[in-house]
Amino acid sequence: MRITLTSVFVDDQEKALRFYTDVLGFAAKNDVPMGEHRWLTVVSPEQPDGVELVLEPDEHPAARAYKQGLVADGIPYNSFSVTDVQAEYDRLSALGVRFTQPPTRMGPVTTAVLDDTCGNLLQIAAM
Template identity: 55%
Template sequence: MKIIVTSIFVEDHDKALEFYSDTLGFVKKEDTAAGEFRWITLVSPDEQEGTELLLEPNIHPAAKEYQERLFEEGIPATMFGVEDIHKEYKRLKEKGVRFTMEPTEMDEVTIAVFDDTCCNLIQIAQRK
C-alpha cells in the first residue's frame, strides 16, 4: 500500500492553483470537471509520478470548520519536505509568502511554517 493522493482544503480553486504552482513550484497534473467542482492535483516537479496533492473544495461545513480551527490554533494542515530550508525560506519570502515561524531547529529536523493564502498553514521541513 502507498499514498497516492493527499488533500488540502481550499475555498478558491483558482487562487490555490496559482499559489501552489506559481509560488511554491508544484506542477499541475490534473484539472478536470468533477460535477460542479474541479479535480485539481499537483505534484512535485522532481517526482511527477509521486504523491499528488488534491486541492479539495471546503464546501462541507465540517471541512470548513476543521480548516478554520487548524488555522486559528496555528496547526499546519500538511508538511512538505525541502532539501535546503534556509534557501527555500529566502525564496518564498522574496515571493511575498508570509511565515508564521522562521526556520527553527527541532532535534533531527528544521521546520518553518507559512500561510498559503488559502486559509491553511503549511510546514516545510528539512531532515538533518
C-alpha cells in the same frame, strides 16, 4: 499498499492552483471539470508520477471548521520536505509569502510554517 493521493481543503481552487504551482513550485497534474468544481491535483516536479495533492474545495462546513481550528492553533495542515529550509524560506519570502514561523531548529529537523493564502498553514521541513 502505497499512498497515491492526499488532499488539502482550499477556499478557491483557481487561487490555490496559482499558489501551489507559481509560488510553491508544484506542477499541475489533473484538471478535470466536475460541475462547479474541478478534480485538481498537483505533484512535485521531482516526482511527476508520485503522490498527488488534491486541491479539494472546502465546501463542507466541517472542512471549514477544521481548517479554522488548525489555523487558530497554529497547526500546519500538511508538511512538505525541502532540502534547505532557510533557502526556501528566503525564496518564498521574496515572493511575498507570509510565514507564521521562521526557520526553527527542532532537534534533527528544521521547520518553518507558511500561509497558503487558501485558508491553511503549511510546514516545510528538512532533516
